[in-house]
Amino acid sequence: xxxTMTLNxxxxxxxTPSESLLVDVLRLNGFxxxxxxxxxxxxxxxxxxxxxxxxxxxxxxxxLAEGQDVWTxxxxxxxxxxxxxxxxxxxxxxxxxxxxGQVVSAYAxxxxxxxxxxxxxREFMAGNLCRCTGYxxxxxxxxxxxxxx
Amino acid sequence: MSRVDAxxxxxxxxxxxxxxxxxxxxxxxxxxxxxxxxxxxxxxxRAALASPGVIAVFTAQDxxxxxxxxxxxxxxxxxxxxxxxxxxxxxxxxxxxxQQAEHAAAMVEIDYEPLDAVFTPSEALAPGAPxxxxxxxxxxxxxxxxxxxxxxxxxxxxxxxxxxxxALAAAAFVVEHHYAxxxxxxxxxxxxxCIAHFISxxxxxxxxxxxxxxxxxxxxxxxxxxxxxxxxxxxxxLGGDFGGKGSPQDAPLCTELxxxxxxxxxxxxxxxxxxxxxxxxxxxxxxxxxxADKEGRIVAASMVAHLNAGAYGAFTPNVPAPHGAVEIPSxxxxxxxxxxxxxxxxxxxxxxxxxxxxxxxxxxxxSAMDELALVIGIEPAELRRRNLLxxxxxxxxxxxxxxxxxxxxxxxxxxxxxxxxxPPGWLYGRGIAIYSRSTTSMxxxxxxxxxxxxxxxxxxxxxxxTGTGSHTVLRQMLSDQLGFATTKIEIVxxxxxxxxxxxxxxxxxxxxxxxxxxxxxxxxxxxxxxDEAIVVEVNEDSGVDVGSYTVQVAQVAVDPGTGQMxxxxxLNAVDxxxxxxxxxxxxxxxxxxxxxxxxxxLEDLDExxxxxxxxxxxxxxxxxxxxxxxxxxxxVPGAIGLGTANVKNIGESTTPPVAAAIANAVFDAxxxxxxxxxxxxxxxxxxxxxxx
Numbered sequence: 001x002x003x004t005m006t007l008n009x010x011x012x013x014x015x016t017p018s019e020s021l022l023v024d025v026l027r028l029n030g031f032x033x034x035x036x037x038x039x040x041x042x043x044x045x046x047x048x049x050x051x052x053x054x055x056x057x058x059x060x061x062x063x064l065a066e067g068q069d070v071w072t073x074x075x076x077x078x079x080x081x082x083x084x085x086x087x088x089x090x091x092x093x094x095x096x097x098x099x100x101g102q103v104v105s106a107y108a109x110x111x112x113x114x115x116x117x118x119x120x121x122r123e124f125m126a127g128n129l130c131r132c133t134g135y136x137x138x139x140x141x142x143x144x145x146x147x148x149x
Numbered sequence: 150m151s152r153v154d155a156x157x158x159x160x161x162x163x164x165x166x167x168x169x170x171x172x173x174x175x176x177x178x179x180x181x182x183x184x185x186x187x188x189x190x191x192x193x194x195r196a197a198l199a200s201p202g203v204i205a206v207f208t209a210q211d212x213x214x215x216x217x218x219x220x221x222x223x224x225x226x227x228x229x230x231x232x233x234x235x236x237x238x239x240x241x242x243x244x245x246x247x248q249q250a251e252h253a254a255a256m257v258e259i260d261y262e263p264l265d266a267v268f269t270p271s272e273a274l275a276p277g278a279p280x281x282x283x284x285x286x287x288x289x290x291x292x293x294x295x296x297x298x299x300x301x302x303x304x305x306x307x308x309x310x311x312x313x314x315x316a317l318a319a320a321a322f323v324v325e326h327h328y329a330x331x332x333x334x335x336x337x338x339x340x341x342x343c344i345a346h347f348i349s350x351x352x353x354x355x356x357x358x359x360x361x362x363x364x365x366x367x368x369x370x371x372x373x374x375x376x377x378x379x380x381x382x383x384x385x386x387l388g389g390d391f392g393g394k395g396s397p398q399d400a401p402l403c404t405e406l407x408x409x410x411x412x413x414x415x416x417x418x419x420x421x422x423x424x425x426x427x428x429x430x431x432x433x434x435x436x437x438x439x440x441a442d443k444e445g446r447i448v449a450a451s452m453v454a455h456l457n458a459g460a461y462g463a464f465t466p467n468v469p470a471p472h473g474a475v476e477i478p479s480x481x482x483x484x485x486x487x488x489x490x491x492x493x494x495x496x497x498x499x500x501x502x503x504x505x506x507x508x509x510x511x512x513x514x515x516s517a518m519d520e521l522a523l524v525i526g527i528e529p530a531e532l533r534r535r536n537l538l539x540x541x542x543x544x545x546x547x548x549x550x551x552x553x554x555x556x557x558x559x560x561x562x563x564x565x566x567x568x569x570x571x572p573p574g575w576l577y578g579r580g581i582a583i584y585s586r587s588t589t590s591m592x593x594x595x596x597x598x599x600x601x602x603x604x605x606x607x608x609x610x611x612x613x614x615t616g617t618g619s620h621t622v623l624r625q626m627l628s629d630q631l632g633f634a635t636t637k638i639e640i641v642x643x644x645x646x647x648x649x650x651x652x653x654x655x656x657x658x659x660x661x662x663x664x665x666x667x668x669x670x671x672x673x674x675x676x677x678x679x680d681e682a683i684v685v686e687v688n689e690d691s692g693v694d695v696g697s698y699t700v701q702v703a704q705v706a707v708d709p710g711t712g713q714m715x716x717x718x719x720l721n722a723v724d725x726x727x728x729x730x731x732x733x734x735x736x737x738x739x740x741x742x743x744x745x746x747x748x749x750x751l752e753d754l755d756e757x758x759x760x761x762x763x764x765x766x767x768x769x770x771x772x773x774x775x776x777x778x779x780x781x782x783x784x785v786p787g788a789i790g791l792g793t794a795n796v797k798n799i800g801e802s803t804t805p806p807v808a809a810a811i812a813n814a815v816f817d818a819x820x821x822x823x824x825x826x827x828x829x830x831x832x833x834x835x836x837x838x839x840x841x
Contacts (some may be wrong), residue, residue, distance in 0.1 A: 001161065001219075017248070024248075027168070028228050031161075032161070032164065032167075032168035033162065034159015034161070035165070035167075035338075035339070035388070036167070036340075036806075037338040037339065037340070037420060037766075038420045038765065038766035038767075039340075039355075039419050039420050039421070039765075040420070040421075040730060040765045041767075042765070042766040042767045043338055043420075043766055043771075045338055072161065072546070073159075073160065073161035074160065074161045074162075077159065077160040077161070078160075084156060084159050084160055087159035088151050088152075088155040088156050088159055089151065091151055091152055091154075091155060091617075091732055091733075091736075092159070093155065093159060094389075094616035094617065094618065094736055095337070095338075095386075095387060095388050095389040095615060095616025096158030096159075096163050096386065096388065096616065097337075097338045097339040097388030097389060097616075098166065098338050099159055099161075099162045100159075103159055103160075105740075105782070107827045110586065111805065115550050121153065121774075122774040122775050123775060125773075125774045126195055126773040126774050126775040126776075127773075128773075128774075129338065129766075129771050129773055130338075130774075131335075131336045131337055131338055131389050131740075131744070131771060132389060132616050132736065132740045133403040133531070133736050133739065133740050133743075134738075134739030134740045134741075134742060134743040134777060135743070135773075135777055136735075136736075136780065137477065137732070137736060138774070139774060140706075
C-alpha cells in the first residue's frame with residue numbers, strides 16, 4: 001500500500017504494508033523523534049498531530065493518515081521556536097523518551113486552549129506520562145510556552 | 150544554562166537504542182512460555198520457519214548452554230527442558246523485519262507437560278513444594294546450600310533472635326504486624342532494546358538499553374564465551390532506568406543470534422514484555438515486631454522479610470549485608486534481629502528498582518512506628534524524636550555514619566507543614582514517615598579531556614546519561630574546577646573500548662563518583678603537557694559513608710462514603726550538603742516521590758496464578774500529571790558530604806517513605822490501618838465498613 005500525506009508541511013509518501021501503524025511508518029522513514037513507549041495508546045510518547053488533533057500514532061493506522069496534515073516533534077519544534085525554548089528553559093525533561101510526546105501535546109494545547117490554567121494544563125497533559133520528573137518542570141514548560149503565544 | 154541534552158531531547162533529535170539501524174540488520178522476537186511451570190515436551194518450529202521473512206528459529210540447544218546473571222548465575226538464554234514462569238523465552242526467531250519476527254514467534258508450537266507451580270514465598274517454602282530449580286545450590290554464585298528449603302535463593306540473618314525475643318517479652322509496649330507489598334515495575338517508558346553485531350570472535354558490538362555497560366560486557370562475555378574486552382558496548386542515551394536496566398537483558402541472546410545468522414540482530418521489546426518478563430520489584434511480606442520501654446524508647450525489634458524473587462535470581466546482587474527490606478537505618482535499636490529471605494517462585498524474575506528493598510521495608514517500619522506510638526499513647530512525631538539516632542551513635546547494623554541529622558530534618562518538616570483544606574465532608578489526615586540512606590564513597594569511573602584549538606574542551610565519559618542530568622552535572626563540576634565556561638565544554642558519551650572503567654549508574658553514587666574523578670582530572674589538567682589529551686580514572690573507596698535523611702509529611706482527604714483518597718500535599722524535608730545543580734536535584738526529589746505515590750496508591754502488576762494481569766500500561770497505572778499532589782520541599786542545609794565536592798545522595802531518598810506517610814495519614818483520617826499496598830479506595834472503604 002502507498003500512503004501519502006503532508007508531513008511537517010511537506011509532501012510525504014511511503015510504500016508500506018496495509019496494516020502498518022503510523023508510528024512505524026514515521027520511524028522507519030527517519031522520523032525517529034516520535035517514540036514508541038507502551039504501544040497501546042496510553043503513555044503518549046508517540047503523540048503526533050493529525051489535522052491539529054493529537055493522536056497516539058502507535059494505535060493509529062498509517063492508512064488513516066492518507067491525505068491528512070501530520071506533524072511530528074521535529075516539524076513542530078522547527079516551526080515554533082517558542083515551543084522548543086520553553087522545554088529547554090524550564091528543563092521539562094529528564095531521560096527524554098516521553099519528551100517528544102509532551103512537546104506535541106503542549107503545541108496541541110496551544111491550539112485548543114492557549115489560556116489554560118494549571119488544572120487545565122494538567123488535565124490536558126494527563127495523556128502524556130513521565131516516569132522521571134514528577135511533572136513539575138513539564139507543567140512549567142507548558143505554561144511558559146502558552147504564555148509566549 | 151540548561152541541560153547539555155535539553156534541545157536535542159525536546160526536538161526529537163536524541164537517539165535511543167530503538168532509533169538505530171545497522172546495514173543488513175535482522176530483527177528478533179521470542180516465543181514465550183504460556184505456562185508457569187512445565188516440562189517442555191516438544192517445540193515445533195516448522196510453521197515459524199516457513200513464515201514470510203524468517204531467517205532462522207532457535208531453541209535452547211542452538212545457543213550457549215551457559216546461564217548468565219549478576220552474582221547468581223542461573224538464567225538460561227532460552228528455556229532448557231522446562232519453563233519456570235509465564236513469559237520465559239523459549240524460542241527465538243530472526244527475520245527480516247520486526248513484524249515478521251513477531252508474527253513467526255507466535256507460530257512456534259510448544260507442547261508442555263504442566264508441573265505443580267508455586268507463586269508466593271509461603272507456597273514455595275512449604276514442605277513438599279515442587280522444586281523450581283533441581284539443584285539451586287549448584288549454580289555459580291548460589292547463596293543457598295544443599296539441605297536448605299529447595300526454593301530458597303538466599304537467607305541473610307543478623308542479630309540474635311533469642312535475645313530479641315527475650316527483650317520483646319519484657320518490653321512495656323510491643324506491636325507485631327504483618328505488612329505486604331505488591332509487585333511493581335520500574336515503569337521506564339523506553340522498552341528494553343538491543344542490537345548485537347557479531348563481527349568475529351574478536352569483535353562484537355552491542356547497543357543496549359543499559360546503565361552499566363562495563364558490567365554487562367563482562368556478563369555477556371562469560372555467557373557466550375567471548376573475551377569481554379572484545380565486546381564493545383556503545384554509549385547510548387537511556388530512556389529511563391530506575392534499576393530496571395542494570396542487567397544484560399537480551400544482549401547475550403542477541404549476540405548469539407547474530408553469531409549464528411551472521412547479521413546484526415535487533416530486538417526491541419513490546420511494553421507488555423517489559424511488564425511481564427523483565428525484572429520488576431520484589432513483592433514482599435514483612436513481619437515486624439517492635440518493643441519500647443515506658444518512656445517510649447525502642448528496646449528491640451525483629452524484622453523478617455520474605456521477598457518473592459520469581460523464577461530466577463540473576464538480576465540482583467547477592468549481598469550478605471542486611472537487605473534494604475529489613476534495614477532500620479534511622480533509629481536507635483539496641484537489639485535487632487533481621488532476616489531477609491529471597492525465594493524462587495514460578496513468577497516473573499525480580500530485580501532492582503530505586504532503593505532496592507527500602508520501599509517495602511520502610512512501608513512496614515514507618516507504619517509500625519505509628520502503630521507503636523498509638524499503643525504508647527504519644528504522638529507519632531514524638532516517638533520518632535525519642536528514637537532517632539544522633540551523631541556519634543552506631544545504627545542497628547553497627548555502622549557509624551559521619552553524622553545523623555534526622556532530628557533537625559524532622560523539626561524542619563514539622564515547622565514547614567501548613568494544613569491544606571480537605572473538600573467539604575471529607576475526612577482530613579496527616580502522616581509522617583522517615584527514611585535515611587547512606588551513600589557509598591566508592592568511586593569508579595574515568596574521563597578523557599581533550600583541548601580544542603578554539604579554547605573549547607572535549608570531555609569523554611563512559612557514564613551513561615540515564616536521564617538524571619549526570620552529564621550536565623559533570624560539565625558543571627569541570628567548569629568550576631578548570632575554569633572553562635560551561636558553553637566551552639562538550640560532553641561526549643563514549644564506548645567501553647574508549648575508556649577504562651565505569652561502575653554504572655546506581656546506588657545514588659553517580660554525582661559523588663563524578664566529583665572524585667573531576668578532582669583527579671583537575672590535578673592532572675594543571676600538570677599536563679601543553680595541548681595534550683589526558684585520561685584519568687578513579688577506582689577507590691574513601692571509606693567513610695555519609696547518610697542523608699528524608700522526612701515526609703503527607704496530607705490526605707478521604708471521602709467517607711466511598712473510601713476515595715486524595716493526596717493533598719506531600720512535603721519532602723531533605724538533609725543536604727552542597728547541591729551542584731538545584732533543578733536536577735529538585736527533579737530527583739519530585740520524581741522519586743512520584744514513584745513512591747505510584748507504589749503507594751496506583752501501581753500493581755496484579756499477579757495471580759502466575760500471571761501478570763496488568764500486562765499493558767492501560768492496566769498498569771503510572772501516575773499522570775493529574776495524579777500527583779502538590780509537592781513542597783524543605784532543604785535542611787549544612788550537612789557533611791563526600792569528598793571535596795561535599796555532595797550527598799538524593800536519587801533514591803524520596804521514594805521509600807511515601808507509602809507509609811500516606812498509610813499513616815489515612816489512619817489519621819479514618820482510624821483504619823492499611824497494611825497491604827497499594828492503598829486503594831476499595832481497601833479504605835472495606836476497612837471503614839468493617840469498623841462500624
